[in-house]
Amino acid sequence: MKLSNVYIHTCKEISSEVEKISERNLIKAGMIKKVSGAYAYLPLGYKILNRIQRMVKKILNEDGFQEILFLGNKDSFFKKVKKDMKKDKVFFYQVEQVIPSRENKRGSILIKGEVFYKNLKDMKKDFLLIEDLCVKVLKKCGVNGEKIKDIHNQEEIISSIIGVSSKEGKENIVTCSCGYKATQRYAPCTEESLEDEEELCMEKVYTPNVKTIDQLINFFGITSKKLIKCLLLKNQKNFIAAFVRGDRELNLAKLERALGFSYRELAFLNEEEVEKLTHAKAGFAGPIGLKNTIIVVDHEVTCLKNAVAGANETDFHIKNINYKRDFNADYILDIRNIEKEDSCIDCGKRISVYPYMDMGRIQKEKDKICFSLDITAILSTVASIYYDEDGLRWPISLSPYPVMISILNMNDQDQIDFANKIYEKLNKENIEVLLDDRNEKVGVKFKDAQLLGMPIQIIVGRKVKDNIVEYKIRGKEDKKELTYNELFFQIQKDLGIFM
Numbered sequence: 189m190k191l192s193n194v195y196i197h198t199c200k201e202i203s204s205e206v207e208k209i210s211e212r213n214l215i216k217a218g219m220i221k222k223v224s225g226a227y228a229y230l231p232l233g234y235k236i237l238n239r240i241q242r243m244v245k246k247i248l249n250e251d252g253f254q255e256i257l258f259l260g261n262k263d264s265f266f267k268k269v270k271k272d273m274k275k276d277k278v279f280f281y282q283v284e285q286v287i288p289s290r291e292n293k294r295g296s297i298l299i300k301g302e303v304f305y306k307n308l309k310d311m312k313k314d315f316l317l318i319e320d321l322c323v324k325v326l327k328k329c330g331v332n333g334e335k336i337k338d339i340h341n342q343e344e345i346i347s348s349i350i351g352v353s354s355k356e357g358k359e360n361i362v363t364c365s366c367g368y369k370a371t372q373r374y375a376p377c378t379e380e381s382l383e384d385e386e387e388l389c390m391e392k393v394y395t396p397n398v399k400t401i402d403q404l405i406n407f408f409g410i411t412s413k414k415l416i417k418c419l420l421l422k423n424q425k426n427f428i429a430a431f432v433r434g435d436r437e438l439n440l441a442k443l444e445r446a447l448g449f450s451y452r453e454l455a456f457l458n459e460e461e462v463e464k465l466t467h468a469k470a471g472f473a474g475p476i477g478l479k480n481t482i483i484v485v486d487h488e489v490t491c492l493k494n495a496v497a498g499a500n501e502t503d504f505h506i507k508n509i510n511y512k513r514d515f516n517a518d519y520i521l522d523i524r525n526i527e528k529e530d531s532c533i534d535c536g537k538r539i540s541v542y543p544y545m546d547m548g549r550i551q552k553e554k555d556k557i558c559f560s561l562d563i564t565a566i567l568s569t570v571a572s573i574y575y576d577e578d579g580l581r582w583p584i585s586l587s588p589y590p591v592m593i594s595i596l597n598m599n600d601q602d603q604i605d606f607a608n609k610i611y612e613k614l615n616k617e618n619i620e621v622l623l624d625d626r627n628e629k630v631g632v633k634f635k636d637a638q639l640l641g642m643p644i645q646i647i648v649g650r651k652v653k654d655n656i657v658e659y660k661i662r663g664k665e666d667k668k669e670l671t672y673n674e675l676f677f678q679i680q681k682d683l684g685i686f687m
């Protein structure tokens with residue numbers, strides 16, 4: 189491809205509003221562009237997306253998956269497939285586009301796969317094989333993906349994530365030195381044991397304007413571990429009061445799943461609704477005397493002795509509350525967020541928590557396994573790993589063009605001819621090559637070659653009269669001067685191919 193024909197707009201300076209490294213690198217290289225809040229993948233960026241897609245498809249095809257395109261409601265098609273199945277299982281995949289939304293501003297291109305089973309006996313084994321397949325795909329792209337348990341218990345995994353640890357990630361992963369890896373969203377907490385303390389008499393205490401955890405700690409002279417935090421929620425039908433220890437966060441996803449609700453079905457009550465339900469101003473809700481509400485208590489709360497909670501009366505709290513003696517729950521569940529320093533469910537050692545980027549998901553359903561790989565997330569991750577202060581540094585396997593040739597002086601016909609000769613030879617050998625034949629200053633051409641980050645860079649300058657060009661690998665300091673014949677030998681060597 190000749191750069192004079194490519195729509196490209198590199199930029200050296202970029203607004204500080206763009207925080208993500210991957211986004212900064214791709215915008216600087218003119219591979220994506222942000223236009224009034226939406227993103228365009230420009231020709232070079234789109235080419236890499238296609239390259240990643242090709243690589244994923246190749247691996248899936250080798251593993252017996254078949255690509256389909258169904259533009260209607262897939263469920264109706266899959267019902268038909270299930271009815272007509274002759275074999276024990278069928279593998280399909282399809283490329284799908286996710287339209288940008290508030291949560292996913294850039295939108296995505298996903299490769300979504302489905303495996304249907306007539307006989308379910310292989311499902312457990314296949315789930316692990318598909319996890320490995322996704323990790324293999326990422327590895328081919330130069331990314332070290334990890335298998336992270338999502339919805340699971342000690343016996344079974346229902347869903348898992350293929351993720352990459354990254355500061356740009358929005359979700360957290362929980363890890364342990366024993367090898368346990370799980371999403372913070374669904375990682376189960378270990379059960380605590382009952383506090384060893386004598387139960388004291390319950391007492392109502394006047395606490396004017398004392399509402400927040402910090403205010404309560406000061407007022408009662410206790411730690412947040414002695415407080416019972418109340419969170420009031422609702423769905424279409426029910427009010428739910430969830431109770432966790434004062435130092436803990438409620439995990440909404442775990443609560444919803446445990447109660448059999450769908451994800452994001454529950455919403456927090458506003459102040460007005462809180463007042464109506466508890467007959468008290470917000471900040472004074474507690475487990476005693478709540479009516480018409482499903483009471484859900486985190487397991488840890490049942491282990492507390494002589495705790496403090498709201499009295500469901502404005503400006504009052506109750507101290508020395510003990511579970512069972514003073515209140516009961518409709519459900520005792522694991523509904524708190526697991527945090528660093530908590531214990532691992534598998535071995536009991538301390539866990540660590542850090543952010544990850546989600547590259548793919550695998551999910552077990554009644555008679556099928558579904559999975560998806562996010563091609564756009566793979567591109568972002570690669571762009572957040574392979575770069576230096578000068579710009580991107582594509583690995584050869586993903587680079588839109590493994591070779592880039594820059595002509596330094598477009599007024600020198602010898603340079604143009606020499607560069608074209610290399611360009612045509614490489615094209616003939618099916619090596620994709622980008623030729624910078626723009627009428628730009630030398631400085632601009634050098635800078636753009638760095639920003640674009642193609643692995644092999646050939647600079648055609650004044651020395652063509654001696655049959656010599658400059659050759660360098662992006663990111664490495666040393667340059668070589670090579671003759672026309674030496675050049676192809678070197679390219680073969682660096683690309684690991686024979687011409």
Ligand SMILES: [Zn+2]
Pocket residue numbers: 364365366367368532533534535536537
């Ligand atoms: Zn462990």
